[in-house]
Structures are given as C-alpha cells and as structure tokens.
Amino acid sequence: MYKISLITGDGIGPELSESAVSVINAINDKLGLKFDVTKLSAGDKALKESGKALPDETVDTIKKSDACLKAPVGESAADVIVVLRRILDLYANIRPAKSYPHMPALRDDIDMVIVRENTEDLYTGKEFSLGDSAVALRIISENASKRIAKYAFETAKQRNSMKKVTCVHKSNVMRITDGLFASSCTEVSKNYPDILFEQMYVDACAMNLIRQPEQFDVIVTTNLFGDILSDESSQVVGGLGMAPAANIGDNFALFEPVHGAAFDIAGKNIANPSSFLLSIKMMLDWLGTKNNDSKCLEVGQKLESTIFNLVKTGVKTKDIGGTKSTSEFTQAITNML
Amino acid sequence: MYKISLITGDGIGPELSESAVSVINAINDKLGLKFDVTKLSAGDKALKESGKALPDETVDTIKKSDACLKAPVGESAADVIVVLRRILDLYANIRPAKSYPHMPALRDDIDMVIVRENTEDLYTGKEFSLGDSAVALRIISENASKRIAKYAFETAKQRNSMKKVTCVHKSNVMRITDGLFASSCTEVSKNYPDILFEQMYVDACAMNLIRQPEQFDVIVTTNLFGDILSDESSQVVGGLGMAPAANIGDNFALFEPVHGAAFDIAGKNIANPSSFLLSIKMMLDWLGTKNNDSKCLEVGQKLESTIFNLVKTGVKTKDIGGTKSTSEFTQAITNML
Ligand SMILES: CC(C)[C@H](C(=O)O)[C@@H](O)C(=O)O
Ligand SMILES: CC(C)[C@H](C(=O)O)[C@@H](O)C(=O)O
Numbered sequence: 001m002y003k004i005s006l007i008t009g010d011g012i013g014p015e016l017s018e019s020a021v022s023v024i025n026a027i028n029d030k031l032g033l034k035f036d037v038t039k040l041s042a043g044d045k046a047l048k049e050s051g052k053a054l055p056d057e058t059v060d061t062i063k064k065s066d067a068c069l070k071a072p073v074g075e076s077a078a079d080v081i082v083v084l085r086r087i088l089d090l091y092a093n094i095r096p097a098k099s100y101p102h103m104p105a106l107r108d109d110i111d112m113v114i115v116r117e118n119t120e121d122l123y124t125g126k127e128f129s130l131g132d133s134a135v136a137l138r139i140i141s142e143n144a145s146k147r148i149a150k151y152a153f154e155t156a157k158q159r160n161s162m163k164k165v166t167c168v169h170k171s172n173v174m175r176i177t178d179g180l181f182a183s184s185c186t187e188v189s190k191n192y193p194d195i196l197f198e199q200m201y202v203d204a205c206a207m208n209l210i211r212q213p214e215q216f217d218v219i220v221t222t223n224l225f226g227d228i229l230s231d232e233s234s235q236v237v238g239g240l241g242m243a244p245a246a247n248i249g250d251n252f253a254l255f256e257p258v259h260g261a262a263f264d265i266a267g268k269n270i271a272n273p274s275s276f277l278l279s280i281k282m283m284l285d286w287l288g289t290k291n292n293d294s295k296c297l298e299v300g301q302k303l304e305s306t307i308f309n310l311v312k313t314g315v316k317t318k319d320i321g322g323t324k325s326t327s328e329f330t331q332a333i334t335n336m337l
Numbered sequence: 338m339y340k341i342s343l344i345t346g347d348g349i350g351p352e353l354s355e356s357a358v359s360v361i362n363a364i365n366d367k368l369g370l371k372f373d374v375t376k377l378s379a380g381d382k383a384l385k386e387s388g389k390a391l392p393d394e395t396v397d398t399i400k401k402s403d404a405c406l407k408a409p410v411g412e413s414a415a416d417v418i419v420v421l422r423r424i425l426d427l428y429a430n431i432r433p434a435k436s437y438p439h440m441p442a443l444r445d446d447i448d449m450v451i452v453r454e455n456t457e458d459l460y461t462g463k464e465f466s467l468g469d470s471a472v473a474l475r476i477i478s479e480n481a482s483k484r485i486a487k488y489a490f491e492t493a494k495q496r497n498s499m500k501k502v503t504c505v506h507k508s509n510v511m512r513i514t515d516g517l518f519a520s521s522c523t524e525v526s527k528n529y530p531d532i533l534f535e536q537m538y539v540d541a542c543a544m545n546l547i548r549q550p551e552q553f554d555v556i557v558t559t560n561l562f563g564d565i566l567s568d569e570s571s572q573v574v575g576g577l578g579m580a581p582a583a584n585i586g587d588n589f590a591l592f593e594p595v596h597g598a599a600f601d602i603a604g605k606n607i608a609n610p611s612s613f614l615l616s617i618k619m620m621l622d623w624l625g626t627k628n629n630d631s632k633c634l635e636v637g638q639k640l641e642s643t644i645f646n647l648v649k650t651g652v653k654t655k656d657i658g659g660t661k662s663t664s665e666f667t668q669a670i671t672n673m674l
Binding site: 137173204 | 412414443460471472474475477507509510512517539541544548564565576597
C-alpha cells in the first residue's frame, strides 16, 4: 500500500485532481495495486482561507506519505512549489518532452528530457533592495551541480536513446557561477565514458530546441534556465497538454504538470488532464524503482501506453480543439486500463 | 559624410564584413550618401595578436566614429561586446524578428521586436567564489528599467503595428529585482495610454513565442532573458540568417548580427550576410532619425526592400540550402540597389 498526498490546487487543479483520483481508483480496482490518496490544500485558496499558501498540516501529511501529486496552483505557486522543493530537498526536476500523436509538435521524432537543478540558482529568495536598485544572489554550488549532473548521466544511461547529455549554461558571461556548473558537469562526465557529453550556451539552446529538437537527449541545466527551456520544449512537442514533471530527492518525490492553473478555462470540465496523468506515470516509475516493485513499473508503462493509444485515435479534450470533456476523457482512460 | 567603424570579427566575420563594405560602397556610388568605413580588429584574432580582445585603439576609433558595425566575434565575444555595451552606455538592444519570404518561419505573419536592457542584470561581471560555491549578483535598477521601458514604448509608438508592449520577467520568483523591473515598466506605461501594456512570465513567454508568435509586438525585458528570448525568436522566424540587432545609447549606436562567428562554415564564402546587411539598415534608420537625414531613412527602406525582394525570388546562400555564394548574394543586392 502506498500513501499518496494530493495537493488539489487552484484553477483547473481540482478538476485535474478528480481525474487523477479516478485513474488511481481504476488502478486500484483493475490492476491490483493499492494507493491511498489524501487530498490536501495549498495555494491561493489555502492562502485566503488560512493565511498560508502552504499550511503546516499539508507539509506534515506530505512528509508522512510515500509520494506527492501536486495539481497546478495559482498566483501563490512559488510559495508552494519552490518551498516544497527546498524543504523536501527535491533536487532534480525531470521534464520529459516527447512527440505524441495528434499533438502539434514541430516534429514527430522528439524524445528528450530536461534535468533541471531544483534547489539553488536565483530560486533561493536571497534578494535585497539597495536604494533605487535591487540585487538578487545567483548561487551555484559544486555539490548541487555534481549531484544534478550525476542524475542526468544516470538518466541518460537508463534511456533507450542516443545517450547524450547536453550541459546548458552561460559561462561566457557568468564565468564563475556557470564556470563552476560547467566544470562540475565535465568532471562527472568522466565517470560515464559511454555517454556523449556536450556543452551549449543557453541562448543557442533556446534556438536549437526549435531548429533541431530531435538532436537532444538529456539536457542538464541550472534552475532558471531549466524553467525557461522546459516550457519552451513542452511547446516544441505541441503544448503543455502532455508535459509532466517529477521533483525528485534521495528519499521523496513530488509529481506535477508543467502547466499552470489556467483560470480562464477553470470549472468548465474541458481541461486536458494528460499532463497530470503522465505525472502519475512518472510517480509509478519512481515508486517502482525505489521499492523494487515491478508491478508499479508495469502499471506505469500501461498508463502511458493507454494515454498514447487514446490520443492516437484523435480523442482530445475541448481545450485543445477536441470534443471531449475532462471527465469523458478520463473515463475513456479508466475504461481502457 | 558619416564615419563608420567596422569590427571585422572572427569566423565568418571577415566575409560578412566584405559583404557589408560592398553594400556600403554601392550606397555611396548609387544612392548619394557618403560613408567612410574604417576596419578595426577585436575578438579572438586581436587577443592572439595583441593580448587584448578589445584593443584600446579600436575603442578610440569607435568613439570618434558616427556609428559602429560589428561582425560576429568568436570565443572572446563577451570581452568585446559586453564591454562595448557598457563603456558606450548602449542601453537598448533592439532585436526585430520578422517573417521573411522563403525562410522556414513558424508562421508568415510574425513581426515583433525585442527591446532588451543591455547594461545590467547578470551582465555586470560581479561574481565571486566562496569556497565550494559561487555567487553572481543580479543587479536591476529603477533608472535602467525605466529607461528601457521608455525606449520600448517609444518603439511601439513608431511601429505600424498592434501597439502593444509585453513586459517579460519572473517576478513570482525574483520578487524584489523583477518586482522592481515590472513596477518600473508599469509606471512608464501610464505615460502611454494608447499602447496596450501586458506582463508575462519568462517561461510562459518562451512557450508563447512558439505557440502564438504573431501576438507579440514589442517585448521589453531584462538583459539575460532578452538574450535567450531573442535567439529563440530568431529561430521562430526561420533562423539567425535574418536577425539583426542594434545596441543603442543616447549618443551612439552599434549594429551587429544576432548570430555568432560560425567557425564551421568560415572561409567558405557560403555564409548568409543578410543579418549583417539588415544591421546596416538599422544603422541607416538610426543615423537618419538622429541627424534628421531623410536620405538615410530612404536608403534604409530601400536596402531592406532589396533584401526582401531578393529572398522572395528564392535566392539563398549555400549555408541555408541555397545555391549562391556570399559574394554572389551580395552582388545581387548591390546590382538591385
Ligand atoms: C510557479 C513557478 C515558481 C515555477 C518555477 O519557476 O519553478 C513554475 O514555473 C515551474 O516551472 O514549476
Ligand atoms: C556573446 C554574448 C556575450 C552575447 C550576449 O550574451 O549578450 C550574445 O549572445 C548576444 O546576444 O549578443
């Protein structure tokens, strides 16, 4: 039995959470796994109701669970997700970008994953006002850089792919901080002689993600560049509708869609739940590997291929030009599981 | 008579510089303007020969000229261009992205310009090692933010466009620095009631540049985000082959292609000179406006439409899949002027 904590979020978050719960129930009923889901509040609604975007009980319950699912959160997102990444030391943010059928990808042969450092860079909140100016500290450490580089190479090793790691930085301008990031990655690369290692400036990468996205395998980069490039790469494969993310630490992990709360389409039962459902697939992979639970890995495969097969038939939710409601789309998946 | 300083650069820089000089000569001969070009050295070759990527004489000659053209520079690029931007206080980096015929743009109706703050952010070189860590200072000032915002609104005012300024930042994470940038832009926007003002997070912008690039008009942003987003937007309109940039201050300006030295195709006479030639067009616009010289403005128009008409017939250089050499392409333009 796995205890799953679920932040239901804001905007389309609650609808997506319902979809996620339906799919998890179907997995429990049909596929012989046992997940116990606890819904938790965090985000704009929590802030309004309790004065805290991330209530203490939410954090406590997450800590007692085996893994956390997080639906999108509204304007207070940073107070929830950036804080959770830090206090749970979820140092690796894993963002796959794959061409799926019937999605408007720039090409149909894209299959990459961005491994984003998740704990430092400009995300530590160290900022100050100085008269009419302001300064933020961009912090890069050797430890965190090596740790994420190792994660990236291990990821490349496990993928059925071209086995390449591209280290993205801007060391021509940030010679010391990104110099340290680049040299740390280079050092780690020496332990992986079978994996190709290349470096690319972040501006060139932003360009190449459009020009030749099929040439990327694993990208490893610092926090803020990872934020920008992963949103870009999601759009390169056709939009945030199929973009899950895993925030992974040594002992715990949190899974969430890359997209936001999408208030403009909230409450209409038209949002595509695929990104969140693919986040469940990433959770199954992580739990399976961590606990040596081959059943989890199997079910993860099955969930992904079910989503794949469904979208292959052209079935889409209304938000992306299809005819299905969120619940109809979810039902189609639970039927096929 | 205008004195033009020309940094001939590295890689494909010298070839592009020859192309630029041919076009300027044709303008002198056929169109009744008078430009006097002085070639200058800076970059990798200068570093090797003189120990300085940016020799003092180069800076002195630039300062005595009316405007500077800069071909791409190699690995020492930052020591040349970042320093020039700072010492000449070229605070506005203007990067248009337009769909041109026969270029593989994502759509044919894109016409935007990125107005990038060019003097601060993470580009001031304030970086330190601290044991196993490193820290860089991200500096944002109210003055520089308001100055660039004003430039962006003035740009929007002059364009035949939808008259919209999109301020791009990441104030949900960098609350103080990007908070200051966003509030400075917002304050300036109040002086331009006829221009639409919107704000967008940088990750969303990286996505929207692919999803709906036609909806952008003028983007104003901080230095590093501008670096990343302008390379991305160049590719959105089909690649760096048609991407000029202007670095503009109150009294001086420097014009360069967005692309780099492209060592892999250097010396082959196959590089597309259009980005550099479009930089000349931006120079003509700037000189014309500054000096109230309508002839310059006319010739600028003429140069752009000549390039447009040439690429419209499908003529391309070999580096982008065409059949023309750099010099043949240049000759076609000088013939048409
Ligand atoms: C909400 C925001 C703080 C967050 C980030 O910048 O990390 C989001 O954009 C993401 O990528 O998960
Ligand atoms: C060469 C480099 C320092 C420069 C920058 O980052 O500004 C370049 O990428 C550019 O955009 O002009």
